[in-house]
Amino acid sequence: MNNARDLAVVSTSAIVGALISALAFRFFSSNPKPRRAASTEISAVSRRFPGLDPYSPLKRNGYLSWDDYFMAIAFLSAERSKDPNRQVGACLVSQNGVILGKITFKSKTGDPLETKYP
DSSP: OOSHHHHHHHHHHHHHHHHHHHHHHHHHHSOOOOOOOHHHHHHHHHHHOGGGOTTOOSOOSSOOOHHHHHHHHHHHHHHTOOOSSOOOOOOEEOTTSOEEEOOOOOSOOSOTTSOSOO
Protein backbone atom coordinates (compact mmCIF):
# COMPACT_ATOMS: atom_id res chain seq x y z
CA MET A 1 0.00 0.00 0.00
CA ASN A 2 1.72 3.09 -1.25
CA ASN A 3 -0.69 5.76 -0.20
CA ALA A 4 -3.98 6.46 1.51
CA ARG A 5 -5.94 6.20 -1.74
CA ASP A 6 -4.89 2.58 -2.25
CA LEU A 7 -5.82 1.80 1.35
CA ALA A 8 -9.26 3.39 0.89
CA VAL A 9 -9.91 1.44 -2.33
CA VAL A 10 -8.92 -1.88 -0.75
CA SER A 11 -10.94 -1.20 2.40
CA THR A 12 -14.03 -0.18 0.45
CA SER A 13 -13.73 -3.24 -1.79
CA ALA A 14 -13.41 -5.52 1.23
CA ILE A 15 -16.45 -4.00 2.95
CA VAL A 16 -18.61 -4.15 -0.20
CA GLY A 17 -17.53 -7.74 -0.85
CA ALA A 18 -18.34 -8.75 2.72
CA LEU A 19 -21.80 -7.15 2.50
CA ILE A 20 -22.59 -8.82 -0.82
CA SER A 21 -21.42 -12.22 0.38
CA ALA A 22 -23.49 -11.85 3.59
CA LEU A 23 -26.59 -10.98 1.56
CA ALA A 24 -25.97 -13.87 -0.82
CA PHE A 25 -25.47 -16.27 2.08
CA ARG A 26 -28.69 -15.10 3.72
CA PHE A 27 -30.61 -15.35 0.44
CA PHE A 28 -29.41 -18.86 -0.42
CA SER A 29 -29.53 -20.28 3.09
CA SER A 30 -33.10 -19.18 3.88
CA ASN A 31 -35.65 -21.96 4.02
CA PRO A 32 -37.73 -22.09 0.86
CA LYS A 33 -41.47 -21.82 1.17
CA PRO A 34 -43.11 -25.22 1.30
CA ARG A 35 -44.70 -26.20 -1.99
CA ARG A 36 -48.21 -27.48 -2.25
CA ALA A 37 -48.81 -31.03 -3.32
CA ALA A 38 -48.98 -31.66 -7.04
CA SER A 39 -52.54 -32.94 -6.83
CA THR A 40 -53.82 -29.62 -5.51
CA GLU A 41 -51.99 -27.80 -8.31
CA ILE A 42 -53.57 -30.02 -10.94
CA SER A 43 -57.01 -29.55 -9.45
CA ALA A 44 -56.47 -25.78 -9.37
CA VAL A 45 -55.51 -25.82 -13.04
CA SER A 46 -58.49 -27.97 -13.95
CA ARG A 47 -60.83 -25.56 -12.14
CA ARG A 48 -59.46 -22.56 -14.04
CA PHE A 49 -59.24 -24.35 -17.39
CA PRO A 50 -61.71 -27.23 -17.42
CA GLY A 51 -60.58 -28.46 -20.85
CA LEU A 52 -56.92 -28.80 -19.81
CA ASP A 53 -57.23 -31.54 -17.20
CA PRO A 54 -54.57 -34.10 -18.21
CA TYR A 55 -56.55 -36.96 -16.65
CA SER A 56 -59.85 -36.14 -18.32
CA PRO A 57 -61.03 -38.83 -20.78
CA LEU A 58 -63.07 -36.25 -22.70
CA LYS A 59 -62.17 -35.05 -26.18
CA ARG A 60 -60.26 -31.77 -26.21
CA ASN A 61 -61.94 -28.65 -27.64
CA GLY A 62 -60.33 -26.03 -29.85
CA TYR A 63 -57.94 -28.25 -31.80
CA LEU A 64 -56.97 -27.69 -35.45
CA SER A 65 -58.94 -29.29 -38.25
CA TRP A 66 -57.00 -31.61 -40.55
CA ASP A 67 -57.14 -29.06 -43.37
CA ASP A 68 -55.67 -26.34 -41.14
CA TYR A 69 -53.02 -28.77 -39.87
CA PHE A 70 -51.83 -29.69 -43.36
CA MET A 71 -51.90 -26.06 -44.50
CA ALA A 72 -49.73 -25.16 -41.51
CA ILE A 73 -47.23 -27.85 -42.54
CA ALA A 74 -47.16 -26.41 -46.07
CA PHE A 75 -46.62 -22.91 -44.64
CA LEU A 76 -43.72 -24.12 -42.48
CA SER A 77 -42.12 -25.91 -45.42
CA ALA A 78 -42.36 -22.64 -47.37
CA GLU A 79 -40.52 -20.91 -44.54
CA ARG A 80 -37.64 -23.36 -45.01
CA SER A 81 -37.49 -22.80 -48.79
CA LYS A 82 -34.04 -21.88 -50.03
CA ASP A 83 -35.36 -20.43 -53.28
CA PRO A 84 -34.29 -16.77 -53.34
CA ASN A 85 -37.18 -15.75 -55.63
CA ARG A 86 -40.15 -17.60 -54.15
CA GLN A 87 -41.10 -19.33 -50.96
CA VAL A 88 -43.37 -22.16 -51.94
CA GLY A 89 -44.42 -24.99 -49.67
CA ALA A 90 -46.51 -28.06 -50.27
CA CYS A 91 -47.85 -31.00 -48.31
CA LEU A 92 -49.06 -34.04 -50.26
CA VAL A 93 -51.81 -35.84 -48.36
CA SER A 94 -53.72 -39.01 -49.24
CA GLN A 95 -57.50 -39.40 -48.96
CA ASN A 96 -56.91 -41.11 -45.58
CA GLY A 97 -55.13 -38.05 -44.18
CA VAL A 98 -51.60 -39.49 -44.42
CA ILE A 99 -48.71 -37.27 -45.51
CA LEU A 100 -47.25 -38.95 -48.61
CA GLY A 101 -43.82 -37.42 -49.00
CA LYS A 102 -41.93 -34.52 -50.43
CA ILE A 103 -40.86 -33.40 -53.88
CA THR A 104 -37.20 -32.48 -54.09
CA PHE A 105 -35.12 -30.90 -56.82
CA LYS A 106 -31.46 -31.68 -57.12
CA SER A 107 -29.42 -28.51 -57.13
CA LYS A 108 -27.34 -29.43 -60.18
CA THR A 109 -27.88 -32.18 -62.76
CA GLY A 110 -26.81 -32.68 -66.35
CA ASP A 111 -30.32 -32.15 -67.72
CA PRO A 112 -31.39 -28.46 -67.66
CA LEU A 113 -35.07 -29.48 -67.53
CA GLU A 114 -34.49 -31.38 -64.28
CA THR A 115 -32.46 -28.64 -62.60
CA LYS A 116 -34.15 -25.91 -60.63
CA TYR A 117 -31.24 -23.47 -61.09
CA PRO A 118 -29.49 -24.21 -64.44
